[in-house]
Amino acid sequence: MKHQFQNNFKNLRMNRRDLLKAGAAMVAAQLPVLAYCKNLTPSMEIIKHTIPGTSEQLPAIGMGTWQTFDIGNNADERENIKQVLKTFAEKGGTVIDSSPMYGRSEDVVGELAGELKIIPELFMATKVWTRGKQAGIRQMQQSMQEMRANPMDLMQVHNLVDYHTHIQTLKQWKSEGKIRYIGITHYTDSAHDDLAELIRTEDLDFIQVNYSINDRHADRRLLPLAKDRGVAVLINRPYSGGSLFSRVKGKELPDWAAAYDITSWGQFFLKFIISHPAVTCAIPATSKVHHMEDNMGAAYGKLPDEQARKEMIRYFEQ
Structure with a gap:
């Protein structure tokens, strides 16, 4: 059969x-x-976006690890997170973003991905989050060891901490093949001007920035600039820290959402993001298998066009 x-x-x-x-x-x-x-896995092809300037494509939905992967040795907790990671991979996800700021997250990602034997299929991304050249080198070496990623697919300067120093190291490491891509990150609107300036003045491959249906500040200048300059974009805080769900609690999806294969509010919010022409991948975090299944559902089916995106904003703001 x-x-x-x-x-x-x-x-x-x-x-x-x-x-x-x-x-x-x-x-x-x-x-x-x-x-x-x-x-x-859903019979439709997973939505992928091309990293600008390359032929490499990434699934449009990835996974963040802040808080969710910062767990200890409790067997039940680890098995739960392992199932979340397994579901992510089975649904076609590859992009996993972490940081030494996230407690044990890097180590847990590496250990569980190793147990699942999926490390070769993953696109590993992490960050440097310290001051000083040598401290940065030590931290990045440790991150690569913990995540079992050699080379690291994407190394980012976390929240622009000592970025003048670390970007120079990242450029050298990229030329030596220790990392594949260079990026910078932040999670607040107030940092967007600094991110934009670095897009203009540095040879960056990625930025990671906050963006959601109710926080569209990045639309003003940052996202168009990234697209024009050929810089890939990862989106953090796609649910505005979870506050979006309280806004729509008890509310029905619009009937026309089904035309874009949207079956939940989570998918509504994620498809709004990944349909932006500058966005490469959104990285929501979760510690629940059924939420992971729902998140990955946004990586399949039809994406809203520009007119539909405007209608999504209007409906949400009502």
Whole structure:
């Protein structure tokens, strides 16, 4: 049955609504097929965005690790986070962002990814968060060891801490093949002018910045500049620290959201972000498997166009 299903549906593309309709028609006589289908990654292709200036593509939804991966040795906690990471990978996710600021997160990412044997498939990103050249080098070496990433795919200067010093080290490390891409990060609107200046004056591959449907400050200048300069963009705080969900609690999604394969408010917020032409990948964090499944659902199906994005803003602000 399994091989027959794969042969018959090899070239079929359908969205979640079509799949549900097909499933309803098959339920009486095709329960074995449905059982197998339930375990599949969605039949649509995962949405990927190209890193500017390269042919490399990244899935549009990644994963942050702040707080969620900062756990101890409790077996239940570790098994839960391991299942979150496993779900992320099974749904096609690759981009994992961490930092030495995040407690044990780097070490937990490396250990669990090693246990799952998925390290080669991941795009590992972390940061340098200290002052001084030698302190930065030591910290970055430790991060690479803990995350088991050699080379590190993306090394970023966290919140612009001593960025003049660290950017020089990152440029050297990139030329030596120790890291693949260079980036800078911040999470507040007040830092956007500094980020923009560095985009103009430094040879950056990535920026990481805060952006969401109710915090669109980056739209004013930063995101257009990144696009014009060919700089990839990671988005942190896509849910504004979770506050977006309190705004829509008890509210229904608009009927037209289904046209963009949106089935939850989380996907509504994420698809608004990843449909921006400058955005490469959004990195929400979660410690719950069902939230990870929902987040990754935003990486499939149709993306809103510019007119739809404006309508999403209008609907949310009402």
